[in-house]
Amino acid sequence: MLYFKKSSAMEAVYGFFIVVAMLMTSTLMFGYLKYVRRWHMALVLLLMAVFFSLEISNFIANAVKILHQPFLLIFVFALLAVMFIWYRARKITNRFLDFIPLTNHAKALTDLSNDKEIPKFATHLVYLTKADRATSVEKQIIASIMAKKLKRAEIYWFVHVNYTDEPYTMEYRVNELVNDKVIRVDFDLGFRVQPRINLLFKRVLQELAENQELVFSSKYESIQKSDFHTDITYVLTERVMSVENELSLKDDVILDAYFALKQIALNDRDAFGLDETDTVIEYVPLLISEPAHLPLKRKAMLRPAGTSLPEKAMDRDGHMEQRGE
Amino acid sequence: MGNPHKYSKVTAASLLVALGIIYGDIGTSPLYVFKAIVHGHLISEQLIYGGISCIVWTLTLQTTFKYIYLTLQADNRGEGGVFSLYALVRRYGKWLYIPAILGATTLLADGVIQPPISISSAVEGLAGVRAFSDSISPGNNLTIGIVIVIIALLFFFQRFGTKVVGFAFGPIMLVWFSMLFILGAVQIADHPEVLKCLNPYYAYDLLTNYPGGFWLLGAVFLCTTGAEALYNDMGHCGLQNIRRTWVFVKIALLTNYMGQGAWLIASAGPELGERNPFYAIMPQWFLLIGVGIATAAAVVACQAVISGSFTLINEAITLNFWPRVKVKFPTEIRGSTSRASTGSCSSVASA
Numbered sequence: 001m002l003y004f005k006k007s008s009a010m011e012a013v014y015g016f017f018i019v020v021a022m023l024m025t026s027t028l029m030f031g032y033l034k035y036v037r038r039w040h041m042a043l044v045l046l047l048m049a050v051f052f053s054l055e056i057s058n059f060i061a062n063a064v065k066i067l068h069q070p071f072l073l074i075f076v077f078a079l080l081a082v083m084f085i086w087y088r089a090r091k092i093t094n095r096f097l098d099f100i101p102l103t104n105h106a107k108a109l110t111d112l113s114n115d116k117e118i119p120k121f122a123t124h125l126v127y128l129t130k131a132d133r134a135t136s137v138e139k140q141i142i143a144s145i146m147a148k149k150l151k152r153a154e155i156y157w158f159v160h161v162n163y164t165d166e167p168y169t170m171e172y173r174v175n176e177l178v179n180d181k182v183i184r185v186d187f188d189l190g191f192r193v194q195p196r197i198n199l200l201f202k203r204v205l206q207e208l209a210e211n212q213e214l215v216f217s218s219k220y221e222s223i224q225k226s227d228f229h230t231d232i233t234y235v236l237t238e239r240v241m242s243v244e245n246e247l248s249l250k251d252d253v254i255l256d257a258y259f260a261l262k263q264i265a266l267n268d269r270d271a272f273g274l275d276e277t278d279t280v281i282e283y284v285p286l287l288i289s290e291p292a293h294l295p296l297k298r299k300a301m302l303r304p305a306g307t308s309l310p311e312k313a314m315d316r317d318g319h320m321e322q323r324g325e
Numbered sequence: 326m327g328n329p330h331k332y333s334k335v336t337a338a339s340l341l342v343a344l345g346i347i348y349g350d351i352g353t354s355p356l357y358v359f360k361a362i363v364h365g366h367l368i369s370e371q372l373i374y375g376g377i378s379c380i381v382w383t384l385t386l387q388t389t390f391k392y393i394y395l396t397l398q399a400d401n402r403g404e405g406g407v408f409s410l411y412a413l414v415r416r417y418g419k420w421l422y423i424p425a426i427l428g429a430t431t432l433l434a435d436g437v438i439q440p441p442i443s444i445s446s447a448v449e450g451l452a453g454v455r456a457f458s459d460s461i462s463p464g465n466n467l468t469i470g471i472v473i474v475i476i477a478l479l480f481f482f483q484r485f486g487t488k489v490v491g492f493a494f495g496p497i498m499l500v501w502f503s504m505l506f507i508l509g510a511v512q513i514a515d516h517p518e519v520l521k522c523l524n525p526y527y528a529y530d531l532l533t534n535y536p537g538g539f540w541l542l543g544a545v546f547l548c549t550t551g552a553e554a555l556y557n558d559m560g561h562c563g564l565q566n567i568r569r570t571w572v573f574v575k576i577a578l579l580t581n582y583m584g585q586g587a588w589l590i591a592s593a594g595p596e597l598g599e600r601n602p603f604y605a606i607m608p609q610w611f612l613l614i615g616v617g618i619a620t621a622a623a624v625v626a627c628q629a630v631i632s633g634s635f636t637l638i639n640e641a642i643t644l645n646f647w648p649r650v651k652v653k654f655p656t657e658i659r660g661s662t663s664r665a666s667t668g669s670c671s672s673v674a675s676a
Contacts (some may be wrong), residue, residue, distance in 0.1 A: 014438045015543050018550045022387070024428030025396065025407055025553065031421060032399045052392055054383070058523040061543035072434065079430040080349040083646040087422060089647050163643055165412040167404045167560075190641040191412055192404065192636070265648030 003062050013072050016062035019055055026051045061235045082261065089258030093239055098139040099131055102158070102177065102184075105142050109156050110181045112145070123235035125153035126201065129160050134175040134184040140284050144235060153233075155214075158184045158268070159201060166191040172204055179216055196273035201232065233278045236268050240283050343566040344502070347496025347558050347627025348574050350439060350551025351388070352498060355505060355578060356446040356603050356619060359585045361544035363597045368589055375531020377522035377586040379545040381579060386601065392552045393571050398563055405559035405634075407432065408640035426646055429637055432553055436634035439550070443623035445472045450604040450616040475620070481629055494625045501622040502577040504615070508606050509577075509584030516587040548582070551626075557633045 026048060033044045082151075112118070127141045137158055145151045169190040176183050185204055189195055208214040241259060269279050362376045401409040411425035448471050515518055521527075532539055538541075559567065585602040607615045641647035 012551065014435060014442055015547050017434045017438070018553065019546060021407070021428045021431040021435065021553050022549075024424040024431070025410065026391075028407065028410045028414055028421065029396060029399060032410060033419055034418045036399075036413055046480070047395070050386070054386060057539070058542050058546045061540050062546070072438070073439075076430050076434045079433055080426060082648070083426040083430065083641065086648060087426070089588070165415070166402045167409060167412075168402065189639055189643075190402075191408070193643070194639075195643075222331040261648055271649035279481070303326050 016056070017076070018061055019058045023052070023055050023059065024276070026055060058065075081257075085254055085257045085261065088254050092255060096128060096252060099136045100139045100142065101135055101140065102131075102137040102142075102182075103135055104148075105137075106178050106182050108146065110178050112150065112152055113181050115152060115156065118150055121151040121153055123154045123231035124157060124205070124233065125155070126157040126159055126232060126234045127152060127160045127274070128197070128234070128236065131158075131160065132162075134158075134160075134177070134186070140175050140237065141235075144237075144282055151235075156182045157201075158182075159187065159197065160184070161187045161189060161197070162197055163191050166190050169193070172200070174204070174208070184253075194273075196274075197234075198273050200221045205232075233280060234269075234274050235282060238268070239279055239285050240285055304325070328567060339562065339566045340570050341495035341499065342494075343562040343570045344498040344574070345496075345625060346561055346629050346672055347465065347567055348498060348502075348551070348570070349494075349556050349629040350443075351549070351620070352501060352505075352551070352578070353443045353447070353619075353623050353626045354548045354550060354583070355581045356443060356601070356623070357656075358548045359582065359589070360446075360597070360601045361601065362541055363548055363589065363602070364544075366597075367595055368597065370572070370590060371531060372457060373586045373589050374469045374519070374522045374527040375535060376541070376545065377519065377529060377583055378525060379529035379542070380548050380582050381523055382525050382528050383545055384548055384575065384578065387549045388552050388555075389571070389575065392555060393568060396556050397559060397567065400559060400564070400657065403560050403563070405551070406557035406637065406640070408637065408644060412644070422646075426641075428553075429646070432557070432637060433551070433634055435553075436630050436637075439630045440476050440623075440627040441472065443626050444475050445469075446603075447477070447616060447619035447623040448472050450601060450612065450619060476627075479624060479631075479674070494628070497618075497621050497625055501618055502574060504618055505581040506577040509580035509582070512587040512606050513580065513582035516591050519583050519587040519590065520585065522586065548578075554630060554633050557630060557636065 024291070029051075030044060030048050033047070034041065050191045052153045073074050125145075127137075127144075129137050129141060131137050141158075145156070170193055171188040171224075173186040174183065175186070185201070187197075188197070241255065265285055268274075269281065344369075359376070359378065363372065366372055397405065399405070399410055399411050399413065411421060415421050433521055445468065448468055450653075517645055523665070531541065535541075555567065557560040581603075584606055588606045589597070603619075604612065604615065637648060640651055
């Protein structure tokens with residue numbers, strides 16, 4: 001306001017933006033009429049010709065004036081840049097996702113869950129997964145459960161949020177891969193719906209419990225029943241740039257901007273409505289690089305006197321375990 | 326939040342609601358369109374008649390045909406707007422996200438510009454009131470000060486949600502459009518020749534024969550601002566409500582534009598100067614009331630635009646076009662949500 005002072009100065013800029021917006025809608029409409037409504041191509045082209053000629057002539061008429069007002073143009077470009085970067089960066093990072101079949105690890109997860117010797121990490125352990133199919137999961141999630149510190153839980157949940165093309169869908173699907181042990185939940189949410197995962201997930205738990213579809217197989221049921229609904233731990237993955245990435249220059253720039261923007265944005269935990277719960281954040285580099293050639297030579301290996309190399313390790317069942325697994 | 330199929334029945338109440346929410350932007354255009362067209366030019370029949378003709382035909386081709394008829398059919402479960410449309414068609418082309426984000430950013434930019442334009446155009450009318458004509462004129466500090474105060478209040482009230490005053494929007498716009506119609510009709514009655522502008526020949530003449538006529542299209546186009554907002558807010562009111570109220574709205578708008586034109590031809594003299602033909606057609610005794618109504622209508626329009634911007638950002642977030650930012654849900658009117666941080670950005674930008 002202070003910048004423009006008079007309403008007449010703003011009019012040109014205003015008109016320009018509106019014309020662009022209309023042009024864009026026309027473009028999208030072109031796609032809509034042709035593909036969704038399946039109108040005849042000639043008819044669609046004719047309509048588009050009419051609209052475009054009107055709008056483009058306006059565009060030209062206004063474009064001249066807008067060159068006098070650089071600040072607003074910069075503002076719009078900034079907005080555009082954010083949207084563009086955000087969208088493209090997601091596509092790029094998705095390239096680095098490694099999916100493996102969940103079914104291969106179902107037994108291992110079940111065994112881990114039943115292994116009472118390992119301290120319990122959570123009753124309900126929830127991972128958010130981007131895998132479209134229930135039978136897949138990110139390699140890095142399995143690694144998180146089993147390869148780093150073992151995370152034992154009563155039930156392992158893999159939650160996927162799917163944004164539909166409709167605005168207000170709110171549906172969920174449950175897929176029990178291993179009864180009461182390894183469960184996948186898909187939320188189908190419309191694009192105008194806020195993904196309050198914690199709320200949604202608690203509701204699912206509630207319904208499953210009410211319908212007696214979930215059974216607790218623990219010996220100490222009396223104590224644990226009370227925290228059945230509330231002992232939920234979410235594990236979120238934060239992607240970080242690793243040094244070893246080999247990206248095209250354009251992708252690199254986009255990702256740099258993306259991570260910079262992320263600093264300002266809400267973190268995933270708050271964004272998904274998880275801030276009341278126990279949330280563990282794990283940092284995973286974007287690209288797990290192969291170990292580089294390390295010229296590290298062993299110079300010495302000393303031991304207390306009188307000892308020898310330990311026996312090969314044995315696990316509780318008496319099977320030999322390969323060292324270094 | 327969840328409002329499924331909004332193909333609401335048409336009732337008197339629903340029509341009123343539609344009036345209040347949808348037509349704010351497009352309805353306040355008479356405040357600045359004609360002034361923008363004539364500004365700096367000598368008044369002549371060619372200019373005025375041509376201008377009216379252009380407005381009539383632009384409103385018809387663009388707004389009535391393209392939007393009210395055609396685009397409103399492209400609904401995504403009753404919802405409209407550039408992102409809803411994108412969601413419908415994105416599977417057919419990866420590149421379609423580019424027009425989507427272009428459209429969205431320009432709409433957001435409009436959302437920032439629209440409040441200052443409409444409110445200042447409304448307030449500048451005070452310059453015509455004889456008592457104020459020394460202290461108020463477009464561009465001077467007092468005017469700007471008033472406008473900023475109004476804008477600040479508007480954004481401040483975003484925090485409380487708009488349910489409280491929302492029910493008043495419909496009646497305010499009803500009064501507004503009726504006023505437009507009456508003022509315009511009075512002028513046309515005095516100079517009925519202006520009705521011949523409905524003939525597109527005059528538009529053609531302006532564009533081809535008037536020096537610099539083509540460039541005036543930019544100003545003419547301002548009359549359609551708000552068509553996008555119409556599409557965006559469609560989900561709140563339903564198709565039928567919008568179509569029926571449009572009949573009334575368009576008549577009121579056209580009458581007023583022609584009234585302004587009639588006045589310009591007959592009484593304005595060779596140059597317009599800083600006057601606004603919208604206010605010039607009001608009798609002096611009515612001017613203060615007129616400014617009041619105009620300001621109220623402008624505020625209603627801004628409110629609709631602000632809600633529209635918030636919905637746009639929310640959609641962008643979900644569709645992965647925007648980082649997740651804190652969203653607050655004060656009250657909701659039929660699915661429109663209000664957000665404090667965008668509000669403060671817009672208010673800072675507007676100021």
